[in-house]
């Protein structure tokens with residue numbers, strides 16, 4: 485590693501929770517949507533174990549919202565995703581990857597339907613606001629597209645339900661996955677969803693007034709004390725075990741949406757117009773050339789991955805790995821890798837090249853089996 489610092493200046497946006505993040509001893513940030521996103525307070529492995537047993541408070545304000553509202557809002561959102569948006573009810577979230585006219589991945593957001601004609605697109609790390617504004621303007625749509633003052637705060641872990649029940653009442657336990665309600669916490673209106681970037685269960689609180697960030701944090705923190713709450717963040721080990729892909733690392737605008745394992749979320753024959761229809765139907769007819777795969781490497785923990793690692797078959801490059809973590813649960817390194825289709829079947833043996841040395845690798849299915 486090369487110890488170094490990134491300068492915090494107004495160009496790198498702060499979050500409404502930043503003071504508490506510093507008070508809790510943040511060690512490393514990443515940059516996401518031009519904003520700080522905490523990575524680690526103690527060690528990634530220590531935080532992984534705590535997340536799987538207790539409850540954590542995550543500053544995920546960097547999951548910015550793009551609001552689309554107006555008479556043409558639904559048409560506009562349908563146009564940018566091959567997922568059926570009309571089926572999403574008010575009060576529901578859907579995972580809806582965005583594809584451009586060539587079928588390439590623009591982002592993989594969660595979309596919240598706040599009203600028939602009003603959506604929040606809760607984005608991963610790319611400039612979706614400009615993309616959608618351009619389309620709305622170009623098509624002459626009657627819809628407003630902007631980034632509202634909304635900052636998610638996640639409560640994740642097996643004890644998240646206990647914390648939230650004390651904060652907003654027992655009824656919250658019955659809230660279904662990917663559903664949300666509008667309520668008040670610490671005297672400020674919030675959207676409260678059962679969602680979050682971990683497989684440990686929990687909620688995301690969408691704060692709608694950044695001046696109320698610290699009172700909101702403090703309210704959750706106070707209730708969380710008896711549940712051993714800690715400051716945390718999306719965790720690399722946990723998210724690989726759960727199989728959550730990260731835009732910018734595991735898939736980028738170089739990849740089409742059929743290569744990235746989104747099949748179960750898409751309907752290429754949906755009734756509404758979407759701009760990737762022709763391209764994706766063509767790719768679907770031709771067959772995909774590459775696939776985003778789960779790959780396991782046994783043995784000791786691999787070093788930090790700065791640039792993608794090559795995967796080979798019989799000395800020939802067949803893909804590259806984009807994320808890696810050593811999993812205590814599997815006692816192995818878990819990786820995401822974009823692989824040529826002919827080597828993408830679970831059980832296929834490959835060779836991973838790290839700093840000039842080869843490691844045996846095996847393709848796994850989505851459950852790491």
Ligand code: THG
Nearest residue numbers: 547578579592593594606607608636680681688728
């Ligand atoms: N929460 C919010 N916004 C976000 C993220 C988030 N924006 C960026 C990024 N994360 C978007 N990507 C994902 C990817 C997967 C999931 C959520 C956001 C997710 N997937 C579930 C799974 O794979 O098990 C289930 C999805 C489903 O079945 O529909 O939760 O975390 N606000």
